[in-house]
Amino acid sequence: MGDSSVGGPLLWPADEPWPMCAEPNHYKPLAAPVGPEPIAMVPVVQLYARDVPALAFPAGTDLLQILWCPLIHEEEPYAANPRLHWRSTALTTAGALTEEPPRPHVTDEEFVPRPCTVSPTPAVEYPNWDLPDELDELLGERFDDFEIEHGYSYHEVATTQQSKVGGYPAWMQTPRWPRCAGCDTRMEHLLSVTATEPGMGRRLPLDDRDPLQDPAATPSWQAEADTAAVATFGHHMCMGDMGGMYFFVCRTCPGTPYTHRYDCC
Ligand SMILES: [Zn+2]
Ligand SMILES: [Zn+2]
Incomplete structure (x- = not known):
């Protein structure tokens, strides 16, 4: 949880409930209906400011986290629905969750990342679809x-x-x-x-x-x-x-x- 990662453990405040998705119509393709029980979201991105110097963090924050519900949703069709958090590492570390967070009881594997650390590499790029x-x-x-x-x-x-x-x-x-x-x-x-x-x-x-x-x-x-x-x-x-x-x-x-x-x- 001290590393920047994709799919890795998050530095999470113990006094903040783990995000759960209760979207009634989310589903796993070609599987039985999910049922009404909320689904625990999975960690997708965690970035510490020190690893991404070019990323501007809102004042007072130095940690970015993204989680999503690993099922298919209708809002932005055919995808997981994400949640984003900006945090202060110092404030979060003081009361960090030490237990395992809940895991989803059903997932669509295509939206569940294998945990891995990241090695950000600077690159200069030009527009792809955004090229006029x-x-x-x-x-x-x-x-x-x-x-x-x-x-x-x-x-x-x-x-x-x-x-x-x-x-x-x-x-x-x-x-x-x-x-x-x-x-x-x-x-x-x-x-x-x-x-x-x-x-x-x-x-x-x-x-x-x-x-x-x-x-x-x-x-x-x-x-x-x-x-x-x-x-x-x-x-x-x-x-x-x-x-x-x-x-x-x-x-x-x-x-x-x-x-x-x-x-x-
Ligand atoms: Zn969901
Ligand atoms: Zn605005």
């Missing part, structure tokens, strides 16, 4: 030339589909940016949790500043991957079919409201 059409048209020929010359598409070297903090949402489909219910401005992409993991043919985007700073550096997309090591990585969730859950916040409204979007192939 005009720009896509303007650059299309150069993308084609690049792919012929190097064997990689623009999307492979310049965009990130893996789970990430910041940058562009890792949409698999057309963008659906949410607006804040409080102030009606477009919300900020906070992080994406996706089924795409290292070792699935996607590399981190090229940091095109590196060769300028260090001409001898090998851009990440040209580096040989250690395939044995990469095979052990990951949370192993398929989230539908290569799906992703995208989290958004409004930093101007009180309480840092958040919402989510989900899509898949």
Whole structure:
């Protein structure tokens, strides 16, 4: 619980009830009805500020947690329904839960992450689905030339589909940016949790500043991957079919409201 993780144990305040989902219509596909008993949510993301220096935490907080009910819900269709918490590590540690939290009595495995620690890696990326059409048209020929010359598409070297903090949402489909219910401005992409993991043919985007700073550096997309090591990585969730859950916040409204979007192939 002291580590940043995906699916790992959370540093949880003992005096705060563990989140339970009592959504009456949530379900596990192709299984018996779940019944009225609430379902314990599962840890999905825990990030300590020290591990993600570029992530702005609301004042007084340095710990971000996301949990979700690992069943299918109707609100944002075909996905788990998440909950997000910002906390102070110091305040939480003083009264942290020491017992095992409740576990869900039924789950849809595609939304239950295998616990793993994370090793955040900075990357420079460019828009994927958020690339304006005009720009896509303007650059299309150069993308084609690049792919012929190097064997990689623009999307492979310049965009990130893996789970990430910041940058562009890792949409698999057309963008659906949410607006804040409080102030009606477009919300900020906070992080994406996706089924795409290292070792699935996607590399981190090229940091095109590196060769300028260090001409001898090998851009990440040209580096040989250690395939044995990469095979052990990951949370192993398929989230539908290569799906992703995208989290958004409004930093101007009180309480840092958040919402989510989900899509898949
Ligand atoms: Zn639920
Ligand atoms: Zn707002």
